[in-house]
Amino acid sequence: MTFEPEIIVFACHYCAYAAADLAGSMRLQYPSNVRMIKLPCTGKLEVIHVLKAIEAGADGVYAAGCLEGQCHYLEGNLWARKRIAHAKRLLAEVGVDPERVDMFTMSSAMGPEFAQTARDFTERIRRLGPVPVRPRDGFEPAEAVQEGAQT
Amino acid sequence: MITADRKPFDEIYAMTEGHDRVLVAGCDTCVAICMTGGEKEAEILASEIAIKAKQEGRELTVEHTAAIRQCEWEYLDTIADTVGGFPLVLSMGCGIGIQAMAERFAPKLVMPAVNTNMLGLPQEHAVWLERCIACGDCVLGLTAGVCPVVRCAKSLMNGPCGGAHDDGLCEVVGKDGEPIECAWVLIWERLKAQDREELMFAYRPPKDWSSSSSGGPRKMVREDAMPV
Numbered sequence: 001m002t003f004e005p006e007i008i009v010f011a012c013h014y015c016a017y018a019a020a021d022l023a024g025s026m027r028l029q030y031p032s033n034v035r036m037i038k039l040p041c042t043g044k045l046e047v048i049h050v051l052k053a054i055e056a057g058a059d060g061v062y063a064a065g066c067l068e069g070q071c072h073y074l075e076g077n078l079w080a081r082k083r084i085a086h087a088k089r090l091l092a093e094v095g096v097d098p099e100r101v102d103m104f105t106m107s108s109a110m111g112p113e114f115a116q117t118a119r120d121f122t123e124r125i126r127r128l129g130p131v132p133v134r135p136r137d138g139f140e141p142a143e144a145v146q147e148g149a150q151t
Numbered sequence: 152m153i154t155a156d157r158k159p160f161d162e163i164y165a166m167t168e169g170h171d172r173v174l175v176a177g178c179d180t181c182v183a184i185c186m187t188g189g190e191k192e193a194e195i196l197a198s199e200i201a202i203k204a205k206q207e208g209r210e211l212t213v214e215h216t217a218a219i220r221q222c223e224w225e226y227l228d229t230i231a232d233t234v235g236g237f238p239l240v241l242s243m244g245c246g247i248g249i250q251a252m253a254e255r256f257a258p259k260l261v262m263p264a265v266n267t268n269m270l271g272l273p274q275e276h277a278v279w280l281e282r283c284i285a286c287g288d289c290v291l292g293l294t295a296g297v298c299p300v301v302r303c304a305k306s307l308m309n310g311p312c313g314g315a316h317d318d319g320l321c322e323v324v325g326k327d328g329e330p331i332e333c334a335w336v337l338i339w340e341r342l343k344a345q346d347r348e349e350l351m352f353a354y355r356p357p358k359d360w361s362s363s364s365s366g367g368p369r370k371m372v373r374e375d376a377m378p379v
Contacts, residue, residue, distance in 0.1 A: 048191065051198040055205070090195065093160040094203040133205040
């Protein structure tokens with residue numbers, strides 16, 4: 001049986017989330033493995049959100065923000081990039097492959113790129129296999145992260 | 152401000168060995184400002200420990216909390232109930248906070264998750280420079296507000312050594328490999344700007360080091376502020 005990873009995407013309202021919408025309107029196929037969490041800006045993303053997703057059993061996590069220089073809030077995406085880099089370092093020190101976490105940028109007009117990114121990342125995580133973190137019974141990573149983000 | 156660095160993860164994780172309940176306790180004052188041990192960082196460390204433990208199939212409950220200041224008894228009371236439920240506490244406070252926790256909750260095991268390193272000034276965002284070692288006999292009034300004790304690599308008290316370069320840098324390179332400024336060049340330049348160069352030539356008796364940190368813990372008492 002093919003391993004179906006669960007992937008959390010932290011998507012910016014102004015670009016990636018709209019790009020996902022566009023991908024849908026264009027009837028583009030992308031894996032249902034990606035679970036989107038909308039943020040007002042990827043600058044809202046904290047390192048703890050990435051760690052909590054992995055802790056809850058997500059196999060991969062990525063942030064999808066605006067193209068560099070085009071952040072609606074000027075530099076939220078640049079902060080997100082730094083935080084993703086920091087999360088990668090923290091995960092590496094606890095023995096989780098940092099390749100499970102990444103940051104991508106796109107504009108709201110890039111529906112096909114959104115779909116391609118989702119396919120590529122899903123393929124990458126499928127190659128890496130399940131995250132070696134044992135999820136708690138009945139624990140849904142997407143829900144857990146969303147709850148965490150609301151508190 | 153007191154600054155601290157988080158200990159390497161492996162060192163912290165080793166402290167949890169043999170325990171099944173661990174509390175990571177942050178401190179929301181100095182170590183939160185230097186982004187090392189506040190509530191946010193405590194939650195991150197707790198999550199890291201949980202991820203590591205889960206990979207090992209280890210049953211480990213890790214939670215986090217934070218006190219506004221771990222170095223005040225009153226604030227420790229606010230986390231006492233939470234601390235009570237855990238046999239091991241990893242404190243992310245500075246050395247003062249860790250000791251206060253260990254004393255307040257004795258004989259509970261309180262372990263340090265950070266290395267307290269200095270009394271630093273935020274030079275720019277995310278960069279701190281040591282500015283004081285709390286020697287107990289301040290000379291800043293004579294040195295134009297530049298501390299030779301901490302900023303001179305040799306803690307010279309009477310002017311520069313021969314290792315001050317023409318560009319105002321010290322012959323000693325900082326621990327991070329970056330050049331450091333000669334404290335006495337800084338002092339001289341500022342005294343000149345203040346028109347107080349004569350201070351450089353004034354006789355100064357040896358500095359009183361009896362008030363410094365050797366010779367047992369120091370104690371400060373304010374009789375006037377004591378409760379009646």
